Amino acid sequence: MKVYLDNASTTNVSKDVLEAMLPYFKEEFGNPSSLHEKGIKNRKIVNKSRIKIAELLNCKKSEIYFTSCGTESINWALKGLAFNNKTKYEIVITNVEHHATTHTCSFLEGMGFTINYLHVDSNGFIDINELRNLVNENTLVVSIIMANNEIGTIQNIKEISEVCDQARTYLHVDAVQVVCHTKLDLQELNVDLLSISGHKFHGPKGIGLLYIKEGTHIESLIHGGQQELKKRAGTENVPYIVGFTKALELGIANLGQYTKRLNDYSNLFLKRLDNENIKYILNGPNIGEERLPGNLNLSFKDKDGLLLTYLLDKRGIYVSTGSACDSESIEPSHVISAIEVPRDYINATVRFSIGNETTSEEVNYVIDNLIDILKNEM
Ligand SMILES: Cc1ncc(COP(=O)(O)O)c(C=O)c1O
Known part of the structure; x- marks a missing residue:
């Protein structure tokens, strides 16, 4: 049996999404x-997609800009604000952001911006008072990862947005892990910019979206034709826009039962580890509203995470480690370091990310094999 439990890295393109996309590669090209x-037909479908997405995310269609991925959206939001600004030179981010944010901020640091980091607690949550103290009249933007890709922590964006409003600073949200995994309503959240990526919810890789709230002005990064309201040039990727929209529509329709099923699987997973007296820590919040459904980031006592991933791989089980490797060392990732996982657990951190297509047989197969490996092979 082969079991893919790495859905936080990427998901497959679902059958319905692929079928919706196919005509736009060939007949409707x-x-x-x-x-x-032929052109007008394609313009109409792009327009229709934008209207549908706006309806699903509760925003205006003129606030939606297609990009090539989450990374591009994040780069555009942060550099776009920075390049358009003449007065404010501070940026606030958390110390558990995705590299799309941290590396963009390092680049901006090289241009003279100061990056201020918010710390997180042992479950990955920011301290709203620390944010209140950090933002000031020089803060251009606060950029926050809404749902952490490693440990699944979901931040309270509404509370963060109130602080940003009071401080008159922009708020950008990295919602790449959020869409179709937990509720997202742009009116309710009240953010200025928000980044999304299609391949995290059974859409294709290579398509993303940046939400830019009406009245928020950012510099373009890609110049050329008049596409995307003249803000992001390049011929629209019509098949992928169609696929993105279909995936969003299906994912949102499925959300209620998706959350329940994945949380049930996660609870079963942990219960069986407990029954076998496996020594582990669940990194991030408890299973429930503050944690991404299906995310199980676990550290095992006195084990080696890379070896565990390898042994799982040998049994056809695909997961991610919580380590970052360079040529000479294997270090815990910046997220795992930030939440201060105890020393005797930190080296065996593995992320199991259950997805919409995961079956209960697959979950049980993974648990059986994980327990066997931990007890008999390590
Ligand atoms: C939280 C988060 N932000 C940004 C990205 C980057 O998105 P993309 O792969 O579409 O560039 C990812 C992808 O893993 C992510 O998990």
Whole structure:
């Protein structure tokens, strides 16, 4: 049996999404900017997709900009604000951001910006009072990862947005792990910019979205044609836009039962480890509303995470480690370091991310094999 439990890294393109996309590769391949029938058909489908997405996310269609991925959206949000700004030179981020944010901020640091880091507690939550103290009249933007890709912590964005409003600073949210995994309502959240990526919810890789709230002005990074309201040039990726929209529609319709099923699987997983007296820590919040459904980031006492991943791989089980490797050493990731996992656990951190297509047989197969490996092979 092969079991893919790495859905936080990426998901497959679902059958319905692929079927929706296929005509736009072949018969309906026109360029939305062309004035003939084939072009107009494509322009209409891009427009229809934008309207549908706006409806699903509760925003205006003019606030949606297609990009090539989550990383591009994040780069655009942060550099776009920075390049458009003449007065404010501080940025606030957490110390558990994705590298798309941290490395963009390092680049901006090289241009003279100061990056201030918010600490997180042992479950990965920021301290709202620390944010209140950090933001000031020089803060250009606060950028926060809404749901952590490693440990699944879901931050209270509404509370953060109130602080940003009071301080008159922009708020950008990295919602790449959020969409179709937990509720997202742009009116309710009240953020200025928000980044999304299609491949985390059974859409294709290579398509993302940046939400730019009406009235928020950011510099373009990609210049050329008039696409995306003249803000992000390049011929629209019509099949992927169609796939993104279909995946979003299906994912949101499925959300209630998805959450329940994945939380049930996670509870079963932990219960069986407890029954076998396995010594582990669940990194991040308890299973429930503050944790991404299906995310199980576990550290095992006195074990080796890379070896565990290798042994699982040999049995056809695909997961991620909580380590970052360079050529000479294997270090715990910056997220695992930030939440201060105890020393005797930190070296065996593995992320199991259950997905929409995971079956109960697969979950049980993984647990059986994990227990066997931990007890007999390590
Ligand atoms: C939280 C988070 N932000 C940003 C990204 C980058 O998205 P993409 O792979 O679409 O560039 C990822 C991808 O893993 C992510 O998990």
